[in-house]
Amino acid sequence: MWVGLAVVLTAEFMDLVDATIVTVALPSMAADLGMTSAQVQWTLAGYTLAMGAGLITGGRVGDLYGRRRVFLAGVGAGTLFAALTALAPNPGWLMVMRILTGVAAAFTVPLVIGMIRANFPDRYRPAALGVYGATLGLAAVVGPILGGALVDGDLWGAGLARGVLGERADRGGGAAGRMADAG
Numbered sequence: 001m002w003v004g005l006a007v008v009l010t011a012e013f014m015d016l017v018d019a020t021i022v023t024v025a026l027p028s029m030a031a032d033l034g035m036t037s038a039q040v041q042w043t044l045a046g047y048t049l050a051m052g053a054g055l056i057t058g059g060r061v062g063d064l065y066g067r068r069r070v071f072l073a074g075v076g077a078g079t080l081f082a083a084l085t086a087l088a089p090n091p092g093w094l095m096v097m098r099i100l101t102g103v104a105a106a107f108t109v110p111l112v113i114g115m116i117r118a119n120f121p122d123r124y125r126p127a128a129l130g131v132y133g134a135t136l137g138l139a140a141v142v143g144p145i146l147g148g149a150l151v152d153g154d155l156w157g158a159g160l161a162r163g164v165l166g167e168r169a170d171r172g173g174g175a176a177g178r179m180a181d182a183g
Contacts, residue, residue, distance in 0.1 A: 011075045012112050013139045015105045020143025028151045039091040047102035054106025062111040074107030
């Protein structure tokens, strides 16, 4: 029961980190991809809008087809879309992948409390919900810190997309490249 909670909360942690990490990393990403302000706004809001709009549907689908099955499908889809976000060669790709990641989150986030209620007897449920709350609090703090680390270490500009797609390498993307050009 506690191992299952750890697995579910790890996914929940990653959902919230994913929602917040881009907030700090987006200025560097926007510079690398040549994004307009509207594209930046859609990248930020698209994830949250898609997740928020899909929460009721995600919860209902979990009720109909099984919380575990839907949760695992949501985690799998979210992981795939997050990886594809890291490969973004252009603003359109980035925005679409962020929106799809938000849709996937809508099929995980609303199921967690239901899984806790279903799997923990009354005497353990408050502790499980306390761990859930602490996990969300920690994720809200860690996301922006990781976003800063991505930018500070130029991990976005030197990321996988440059090696695989090569498009940003041709533009000399990345915060470190821009700083070297300026100095």
